[in-house]
Amino acid sequence: MSRKFRGVAGVAVAVLALSTTACASSAPTTATSATASAPAAAGGNAPVTNGVAQVKVTLTNDGGDKCAADYTTAAAGPITFTVENISASAITEVELQSELKILGEKENLAPGLPASSFTVTLDGGRYTLYCLGATPETQAFTVTGQAAAAPSGSTATLLNSGVKEYATWVVGQAEEMQTAVTNLRTAIDSGDLAKSKTAYVNARTFYEKIESDVEGFVMPGFKVDDNKGNLDYLIDMRASNLDEKVGWSGFHAVERDLWKSGRINDATKKYAADLDANVAKLVVVVRTLTYKPEDLANGAAALLEEVQSNKITGEEEEFSHIDLSDFAANVEGSRQAFAYLQPGLEKIDAALVKNIVAQFANVDAAVSKLRDSASPGGYIPWTEQNRAKHRKALSQAVLGLQEPMQKIAEKVATAQ
Amino acid sequence: MTEESNGLPQFVAPEPASRPGSEPSGGSGSEPTRPAPSVSRRGLFAGAAGTAVAGAAVGVGVTAGVMGHQERGAASQPGASGTDTVDLTRSLPFYDQAHQAGIRTPPQRHCVYMTFNLTKDATRQSLQVLLARWSAAISQLVQGKPIGPIEPSRPDAVGTDTGEANGLAPASLTITVGLGPGVFDDRFGLESKRPALLAELPRIPSDVLQPELTGGDLSIQACADDPQVAYHAVRNLARMVTSTAQTHWVVLGFGRASAGPGQETPRNLMGFKDGTRNVSTEADYEQFVWLKDADWMTGGTYQVARKIMMTIETWDFDRTSDQQQIFGRTKHEGAPLTGQKEFDVPDFTLRADGGQHVIDQSSHIALVAPENNAGVKILRRSYNFTDGLNAQGLLDAGLLFLSYQNVPQHFVDLQNKLGRFDLLNEYIRHVGSAIFAVPPAPRSGRYIGQELFE
Numbered sequence: 009m010s011r012k013f014r015g016v017a018g019v020a021v022a023v024l025a026l027s028t029t030a031c032a033s034s035a036p037t038t039a040t041s042a043t044a045s046a047p048a049a050a051g052g053n054a055p056v057t058n059g060v061a062q063v064k065v066t067l068t069n070d071g072g073d074k075c076a077a078d079y080t081t082a083a084a085g086p087i088t089f090t091v092e093n094i095s096a097s098a099i100t101e102v103e104l105q106s107e108l109k110i111l112g113e114k115e116n117l118a119p120g121l122p123a124s125s126f127t128v129t130l131d132g133g134r135y136t137l138y139c140l141g142a143t144p145e146t147q148a149f150t151v152t153g154q155a156a157a158a159p160s161g162s163t164a165t166l167l168n169s170g171v172k173e174y175a176t177w178v179v180g181q182a183e184e185m186q187t188a189v190t191n192l193r194t195a196i197d198s199g200d201l202a203k204s205k206t207a208y209v210n211a212r213t214f215y216e217k218i219e220s221d222v223e224g225f226v227m228p229g230f231k232v233d234d235n236k237g238n239l240d241y242l243i244d245m246r247a248s249n250l251d252e253k254v255g256w257s258g259f260h261a262v263e264r265d266l267w268k269s270g271r272i273n274d275a276t277k278k279y280a281a282d283l284d285a286n287v288a289k290l291v292v293v294v295r296t297l298t299y300k301p302e303d304l305a306n307g308a309a310a311l312l313e314e315v316q317s318n319k320i321t322g323e324e325e326e327f328s329h330i331d332l333s334d335f336a337a338n339v340e341g342s343r344q345a346f347a348y349l350q351p352g353l354e355k356i357d358a359a360l361v362k363n364i365v366a367q368f369a370n371v372d373a374a375v376s377k378l379r380d381s382a383s384p385g386g387y388i389p390w391t392e393q394n395r396a397k398h399r400k401a402l403s404q405a406v407l408g409l410q411e412p413m414q415k416i417a418e419k420v421a422t423a424q
Numbered sequence: 425m426t427e428e429s430n431g432l433p434q435f436v437a438p439e440p441a442s443r444p445g446s447e448p449s450g451g452s453g454s455e456p457t458r459p460a461p462s463v464s465r466r467g468l469f470a471g472a473a474g475t476a477v478a479g480a481a482v483g484v485g486v487t488a489g490v491m492g493h494q495e496r497g498a499a500s501q502p503g504a505s506g507t508d509t510v511d512l513t514r515s516l517p518f519y520d521q522a523h524q525a526g527i528r529t530p531p532q533r534h535c536v537y538m539t540f541n542l543t544k545d546a547t548r549q550s551l552q553v554l555l556a557r558w559s560a561a562i563s564q565l566v567q568g569k570p571i572g573p574i575e576p577s578r579p580d581a582v583g584t585d586t587g588e589a590n591g592l593a594p595a596s597l598t599i600t601v602g603l604g605p606g607v608f609d610d611r612f613g614l615e616s617k618r619p620a621l622l623a624e625l626p627r628i629p630s631d632v633l634q635p636e637l638t639g640g641d642l643s644i645q646a647c648a649d650d651p652q653v654a655y656h657a658v659r660n661l662a663r664m665v666t667s668t669a670q671t672h673w674v675v676l677g678f679g680r681a682s683a684g685p686g687q688e689t690p691r692n693l694m695g696f697k698d699g700t701r702n703v704s705t706e707a708d709y710e711q712f713v714w715l716k717d718a719d720w721m722t723g724g725t726y727q728v729a730r731k732i733m734m735t736i737e738t739w740d741f742d743r744t745s746d747q748q749q750i751f752g753r754t755k756h757e758g759a760p761l762t763g764q765k766e767f768d769v770p771d772f773t774l775r776a777d778g779g780q781h782v783i784d785q786s787s788h789i790a791l792v793a794p795e796n797n798a799g800v801k802i803l804r805r806s807y808n809f810t811d812g813l814n815a816q817g818l819l820d821a822g823l824l825f826l827s828y829q830n831v832p833q834h835f836v837d838l839q840n841k842l843g844r845f846d847l848l849n850e851y852i853r854h855v856g857s858a859i860f861a862v863p864p865a866p867r868s869g870r871y872i873g874q875e876l877f878e
Binding site for chain 2 (some may be wrong): 366370
C-alpha cells in the first residue's frame with residue numbers, strides 16, 4: 009500500500025542537505041555589478057551560446073518595480089533566462105508562461121542575491137514573461153521558428169497519469185477501511201473491550217489517509233446543511249462539532265464508549281453497525297470520484313492543515329489519545345498525493361520537489377521520536393502532558409512542510 | 425531596568441502638534457523623513473478623501489497622548505501643553521542609512537519583538553536568501569506597501585502578502601534585524617565573521633530565565649504607531665521563511681516605556697517615568713551605542729532583550745512612599761528624591777538628619793546612575809507588555825526591556841549590580857533574555873548582513 013512511500017523516502021536521504029533557494033538549481037552565475045537601471049531590449053533574436061539562447065532579465069526600481077529582458081525574441085530551441093534582482097524589493101518571482109501555464113521560473117528573488125537562471129526549450133510562438141509584483145506584471149516574449157519535437161511526454165500527461173493512479177490508491181484505502189471497520193464491529197459485538205480498542209486504532213488510519221478526498225461528502229438526496237446525509241459527519245464527527253439534531257455517530261462515538269466509559273453497551277453496538285454501513289456507502293462514493301492534479305495538490309495541503317489544526321492540538325482523539333497515529337496517517341495521505349504528482353512536478357520545479365521531499369523527511373523525523381511500540385497506534389499517547397512537551401517541535405516541522413506545499417496547486421493546475 | 429544612563433540633565437522639549445521631520449537634531453545617524461510614497465496603502469484612500477495627508481496629521485494624529493498628559497497635570501511637565509502626537513503617514517527610509525532604523529528612531533507606540541531559531545536544515549545559502557528576502561520585504565513594509573500581491577491573478581495561487589495591513593498608513597514602522605550567536609557557530613562557515621563581542625550573556629544574579637523565552641538565532645523588532653502594522657510585518661516576515669527559521673519567542677509591546685530624543689518621558693507599568701536620563705545626544709550615541717572600526721559591523725550595535733515580569737498586584741498594594749524609595753524618584757513628577765523636578769540631577773551623597781542617604785543606595789536610580797558606574801550608559805528602548813492573566817488569575821504583565829550598546833558588558837555590569845542589590849527585585853522577575861548583533865543598514869540593492877557572504 010505504500011508503494012510510493014518508499015520511493016519518496018529513498019530520495020529524501022539524498023537531498024536532505026539541500027533546500028530551495030534562489031540558487032539551488034541554477035547555473036552558477038556571478039553577481040553582476042549593480043547597474044542603475046535595466047537596459048532597453050535590443051532588437052533581433054537573443055544571442056546563442058553553446059546552442060542555447062541567452063536572455064537576461066533584470067529587476068530594478070526607478071520609483072516602481074520593473075522587470076526587463078535584454079531580448080524579447082529568441083529562436084526556437086533551448087533558452088536560458090538569467091534573472092538578477094538589482095533593486096526591485098517587491099519582485100520575488102519570475103516565470104515564463106504560455107497563456108497561464110508555467111514553463112519555467114525562478115523564486116526567492118531579492119536585491120543583493122547573485123543572479124540565477126532557468127532553461128526551457130520552446131517552440132515558435134508567443135509567450136509571456138511574468139514578474140510577480142512588477143509593474144507591469146507581464147510582457148510578451150516571442151519565439152521564432154520551430155524547435156525539435158519534444159523527446160518525451162508532456163508534463164500534463166505525466167500529472168494526469170499520476171492522478172489516475174492516485175484515484176486507484178484511494179479506492180484501495182477505502183476498501184481496506186471497510187475490512188477494518190467490519191472487524192471493529194465484530195469485536196464490539198463480541199463485547200471484548202481490549203480487542204475492540206485495537207480494532208478501532210487499526211481502522212482509524214485508513215480514514216485519516218484519504219480524509220481530504222471525502223471530507224464533507226453529502227449523499228444524493230440530502231441538503232448540504234443536513235448532517236444526516238453527510239458521510240464525513242456520520243463517520244468522523246467529534247464532540248466539538250456535535251449536531252444535536254443528528255447526535256453522536258461514527259468512530260468517535262465508539263471511541264468515547266471504549267475509552268471514556270470503558271463499557272460496550274447496545275448503543276455502542278448500534279454505533280459500530282451504523283459505522284460499518286456508512287463506510288460501505290463511502291466505498292461506493294469513492295469509486296466514483298475523479299480528480300484533477302490541483303485536487304491532489306490542494307488535498308495534500310489540506311491534510312497538513314488537518315494535522316496542524318486538529319491533531320497536534322489533540323482535538324481529534326479526545327478519549328483514546330491516539331492523535332499521533334492519525335497525525336502519521338494524515339502525513340502519509342499528503343505524501344501519497346504529492347508522490348503521484350511528483351514526476352510531473354519535477355519537470356515544472358525540481359527545486360521545489362527536493363524541498364518538499366526534505367521537509368517530509370523532517371516531519372517524519374520529528375514524529376518518529378515519539379514512537380512507542382507499547383502504546384496503541386504505535387506512538388506515545390497524546391495527553392495534555394505529552395502535548396505540552398512535544399507539540400512545538402511537531403508544529404514547527406509541519407509548518408516547514410506546509411510552506412512549500414502551498415505552492416504546488418497553482419503549478420500543477422497550469423502545467424502544459 | 426528604568427532610569428539613569430546619562431550624566432547630565434536634559435530639558436526634554438514637548439513634541440510639536442504635527443511633527444514631520446521632528447527627528448533628533450544634528451545627528452549624522454538620524455533618519456530623515458520623507459513624504460509617504462505615492463503608492464502607499466494610505467494612498468488607496470487618497471482619492472476618496474482628497475486630503476488624506478493633511479487629514480491624517482490632524483484627524484488621526486491626536487489620539488494617544490492626550491489623556492495621559494491631562495492626568496499628569498500641566499504644571500509638572502515642561503511645556504505640558506504640547507501633545508505627544510502621532511503622524512501615521514510618516515515613513516522612515518530603510519536603505520542607505522548609517523544605522524538600522526528602530527534604534528535611534530524615537531520609540532513608536534507599539535512593538536512586536538520576535539526571535540527565531542534556524543532549523544537544522546538551514547544552510548549558508550538559505551540563510552543568505554532569508555536575509556535578502558527579509559531586507560526586500562522590510563523596504564516594502566516601511567513604505568506602507570504590501571510585500572507582494574495580496575490577491576494573486578493566477579487561479580489557485582496563495583497570496584504573497586497576508587493583507588491585514590492593506591489600507592493602513594506606514595505608521596513610522598521600523599524593523600530591526602538582529603543576528604544571534606548561533607549564526608556564527610560551525611553551521612554556516614561564518615565563524616570568522618563573528619562580531620567581536622557577540623557571546624551568550626552570562627548568568628546574572630536573580631535571573632529566573634525560562635528556556636522557552638531565552639536565546640535565539642535571529643531577532644526582529646518591529647515597532648510602529650499602529651499595532652496592526654507592526655504585527656502584520658512580523659507575521660509576513662515569519663511566514664516567508666518557515667523552512668529556514670522557526671519562531672522561538674515573542675513579546676507584544678503595547679506602549680513605549682523609554683523616551684527617545686525629543687519625547688516626553690513615558691511610564692512603565694509600575695507608574696514611574698522610565699528613561700529620564702536615557703542616551704540622547706549625538707556624542708552619547710557615538711560613544712556608547714554605535715560600533716566604530718568594527719569591520720562589517722561598523723555602524724551596527726548589540727541588542728539585549730529581557731522579558732521582565734512584574735508582580736503587579738503586590739506592587740500596587742505597596743505604599744507610594746516605599747515605591748518612591750525603591751526607585752529613588754517621586755511618582756508623579758519623576759524628580760529624584762533630592763530634587764524638585766524630573767530633570768534635576770540626583771544627589772547621591774545627600775543625607776537626611778538621621779544620617780541615612782535621601783536616595784537609598786540600593787534604589788534603582790542609584791545603582792545604575794552613570795556617576796556610580798564610571799560614566800557608563802546604555803540606550804534603553806523598552807516597551808510595556810501584557811500576556812493577559814496568569815494561572816493564578818493575576819495580571820501577567822511587565823516590561824520588554826530592549827537596550828542597545830556597543831559593549832554588551834556594559835549591560836552585564838549594570839544588571840549584575842541590579843540583580844544583586846536592586847530594591848525593585850522584590851517586584852520583578854527576569855524570565856527571558858537574549859543578545860543579538862545588529863548589523864548596519866544595507867545600501868540600496870543590497871541586504872542586511874550581505875558582507876557575511878562576500
